[in-house]
Amino acid sequence: MNSTYVLPDAPASLESSAETASVIETPLRIAQRLATTFALTAAERDARGGTPKAERDALRASGLLAMSIPEAHGGLGANWRQTLDVVRTLGRADSSLGHVFGFHHLMLATVRLFGSSAQWRAWFEQTARRQWFWGNALNPLDERAVSHSHADWWEFSGQKSFCSGALDSEMLIASARDVDSGALLIAAVPTGRTGISVAEDWNNIGQRQTDSGTVTLEKVRVENHEILTDPGPLSTPFACLRPLLAQLILTNVYLSIGESAFNDARHYTLHEARPWHTSGVQTTSADPYILGQYGEFWAGLEAARLLTDRAADRFDAAWTRADALTDAERGDVALAVATAKVAATEIGLTICTRMFDVAGARATHGALRLDRHWRNLRTHTLHDPLAYKLREIGEWALTQRYPTPSFYS
Structure with a gap:
């Protein structure tokens, strides 16, 4: 570059x-x-x-x-x-x-x-x-959108949820289940095409400006040249890098939330928090209990950062292999990404929850909205349960079986 x-x-x-x-x-x-x-x-x-x-x-x-x-x-x-x-x-x-x-x-x-x-x-x-x-209207777990085949085009109808970034986008990646074959069809279509409606209905507790609401498809005409079938979804080891990139993007978002929460907590510990009256210290920054918590935060963030960067480097190496990528090479990347995601999730939730222990009561002032860090991370991490990610890693650790490629692993 x-x-x-x-x-x-x-x-x-x-x-x-x-x-x-x-x-x-x-x-x-x-x-x-x-x-x-x-x-x-x-x-x-x-x-x-x-x-x-x-x-x-x-x-x-x-x-x-x-x-x-x-x-x-x-x-x-x-x-x-x-x-x-x-x-x-x-x-x-x-x-x-x-x-x-x-x-x-x-x-x-x-x-x-x-x-x-x-x-x-x-x-x-x-x-x-x-x-x-580009916005997202794929969500493979949402089966409400179906497709019908015509001579040289397709018709997509139904709804998709969790469509991050669809509002104010020029293009969408959309999916629908073919009613005849049952295959998942994925297409790239203009957001403004007739029949596509992007609702402003995202009102969750976190990630509040991702516009991750609903996209409705009403008899949307999708041309054959807009359908991604060559090679198609998850059809080769290289194509199976797509879910790993999705997981790696989320890992970096999770890590960024943890880092931001850490930075905000540090500011209020140093500038606003007061030492507890029985602590025997003059400043909060000298409190041994608070110092110990910051040590935990920092060690966890450093581990997550190293694992996340390692996973990104391995992903880049796999990307350059393109069609020569093997199943085993793809599996190694999947494990690296899953491990990083677990680390980023766990330390992020820890910091976002415990930051108020070290930042002090003044950090709970409503105008600061420091609770948004927890709300953002909690909202996002629920879409891909950590327990199942740990099970995939555990299966590799115990039996040396790579995670089975899917849209989430």
């Missing part, structure tokens, strides 16, 4: 996040600048919910939506470790934005892994040129 990139002008509403004059910067530095601005309004936007339109437009203007697209097709040519570093950087500022940014790149990877060369090359080039945002 090129080491520098010319940052386009940012929208006027977010001029503070990027100078109006073009600046030569690395993609990570661009993300850091955007994250600094995003963090200023994260608590307020969490309370409001809805679509972070100005922030999504800033991501469009930044060029980062083309980050994982090869340079030959107009993108920045980043590898997955670099792209995931940006997911984590944005997630530390606002986990909702880290989430939708990561899922955008997951959707691009989906057309690369499941589609033909002619399909993904054309979509990559248009995405880079037009600054498209």
Whole structure:
């Protein structure tokens, strides 16, 4: 990947996040600048919910939506470790934005892994040129959407839930179950196509600006060239990297939430918290019990960071193997990703729960909305039960059997 990139002008509403004059910067530095601005309004936007339109437009203007697209097709040519570093950087500022940014790149990877060369090359080039945002309407566990075959096109009808980033997107990855064969069909379609309705009905306790609500498909015409059948979903070891990338994106989002909670707790411990009256110390930072908890937090975060970065490096190595990737090589990546996800989940939930023990009573002030860290992580981690991830790892540890490829492993 090129080491520098010319940052386009940012929208006027977010001029503070990027100078109006073009600046030569690395993609990570661009993300850091955007994250600094995003963090200023994260608590307020969490309370409001809805679509972070100005922030999504800033991501469009930044060029980062083309980050994982090869340079030959107009993108920045980043590898997955670099792209995931940006997911984590944005997630530390606002986990909702880290989430939708990561899922955008997951959707691009989906057309690369499941589609033909002619399909993904054309979509990559248009995405880079037009600054498209991709949203998700796949959800393989939601069977309410079905498809009917016609002579040279398909009809998708039904609903999909947990459609992260679908609102304010230009393209969707959508799925439907073929009523005749029972096969899961996955397609790339314009969000604005006739028959597609994206509801503003996401109102969960966490990840409140991911727009992960409902997409309704009403007799949507899907052309044959929009169906991803070559090689198709989970059809080869390389195609089976798609769920591992999804898991790795989530792992980086989880880790970013834990890091953000740690940073907020540290600020309030140092600047707001008061030592307990029987502690015998003058400052909270000298309390041995609080120091011990911070030691636990830090050790857990360091372990999760190392495991997550190791998993990303192994994923990149597998990605470069492409069609030569073997089942065993894919299995090794699956184990590395699952292990990192367990570590990020466990330390994240620990910090988000216990941060108030070390930050003090003032940290519970409602306007701070520091509870959003727990709400965000708890909302997200429930969609893929940790117990089943541990069972997969345990099966490998005991019997040396790799996890069976699915949309979640």
